[in-house]
Amino acid sequence: MKLSRRKMIGLMGGGVVVAATASAGVFLATRRPTRALAPWETAGAYTEPRMKALSYALLAPNPHNRQPWVAELRGSNMLAIYRDKRLNLPETDPFDRQLTVGMGCFLELLRMAAAEDGYDLQMELFPLGEDGPVATAYFAKGGTPDPLFAHVFERHTNRNAYKDMSVSAKAQAVLADYATIKSDKAEVAALRKLTWDAMDVELTTQRVMMESVDLMRFGKAEIEANPDGIALSGPFLESLMLAGMLSREDQADQTSSSFQQGRDMIRDAMNATQAYAVVTSLGNSRVDQIKAGYDWIRLQLAATGLGLSMQPVSQALQEFPEMAEHYSAVHEMLAGPGETVQMLARLGYGPKIDPSPRWPLETRVPNV
Incomplete structure (x- = not known):
C-alpha cells in the first residue's frame, strides 16, 4: 500500500488507525512480547555460577541483535565461548568486525557478572586462533564487584x-x-x-x-x-500493521x-x-x-x-x-x-524504552 505522508496523517486523524486500534483494543493492549523479554527478568536466577554469569552476559548489546554467542560448559569451572558464524551479517559486516566487538561486550559483561557473584574470571582470547573459541574462561574464587554492573538492567539502545x-x-x-x-x-x-x-x-x-x-x-x-x-512492536506499530500500513x-x-x-x-x-x-x-x-x-x-x-x-x-x-x-x-x-x-x-537524553528481545539462555548453552 503506497500512501503519501499527508494521506497517512489524514487516515490516522480521520480514524482509520484509531478505528483499527479501537476495534482490537484488547488485542493491542497485550502486544508487549513478554516471553521474548523474559531473559531480562530471569537474569541472575541460576544457582550454578557459570549459568548465572551467562544469564547476565546475554543481555549485552550486539549488531542487529543477532546474539551470536554460544557457551560450552567444561568441567566444573570452565567455559568455552564461541561465535555462531551462521548468524553472520555478510552485507553490513563483511569482515565480522562489528560482531567481534559485540562478543567483547558479552565477555566483559560475563566478567562483571562473575565478579558480582564472587568469582574472578581468568580469560584467554582466541586460544586456538579464529577457528576455535573466541575465549575460554575459568571461574576462580575472588573477583571485585564493579559499580557499573548496577546499570545492567537499565542499559538499552x-x-x-x-x-x-x-x-x-x-x-x-x-x-x-x-x-x-x-x-x-x-x-x-x-x-x-x-x-x-x-x-x-x-x-x-x-x-x-x-x-x-x-x-x-x-x-x-x-x-x-x-x-x-x-523488533517492531507496540500498540502504535501493530495498529499500523492491522491497518495494512506497515x-x-x-x-x-x-x-x-x-x-x-x-x-x-x-x-x-x-x-x-x-x-x-x-x-x-x-x-x-x-x-x-x-x-x-x-x-x-x-x-x-x-x-x-x-x-x-x-x-x-x-x-x-x-x-x-x-x-x-x-x-x-x-x-x-x-x-x-x-x-x-x-x-x-x-x-x-532519550525517553524510557523497553529492552530488546533475547533468546533464553538454554538455547545458547547446548550442553547444559
Missing part, C-alpha cells in the same frame, strides 16, 4: 530523538574514561551530516537493506517466535510511502543529537575488536548511570564497497595515526 539539551561537562568527563566525547557544535553538526549520509547509503543499497529487512520481526507473534533481529513488503520497497516515512523518522531522530561518543583502537586485530567491546559496554553502562541514552550510528564504519567514501571520511575526522574507529554513537 535508544533509537528515538533525544532532548534538545547539552550533555553536561561533568558527564562528559566521566565518559571520557571509556571514549572520546564530541560535543563542540561544529563537530556535532559535521557528525550529524556524516552519520545520516552513511545511514542513507545503508538504507538505499538494496542488498544491504534487505539484510535488515529479512531480520525484521513484525509484531508480538514474530518477535516471540524469533526473539532476535530488529509490512515487510513495504519496507523492502524503496518507493513505498512506508519506507520513505520510516527513512524520515530515522533521519529526524538522528538529527536530534547533541553529542557523540567515539571508541578507537590503535590496531584492528580480533583482540583489538574484542577490547573495543569491553570499552563499549562499559561506556554504555556508565552513560546509563548518568541518565543518558546511546545508539550506535556506525554505518560509516561498515566495510562494504558503497560505504568506502564515508569510511574514509569518518577516519579522517575521528581517528589518529594508525587508529581504527571501532564504534560511533549518538549520546543524549
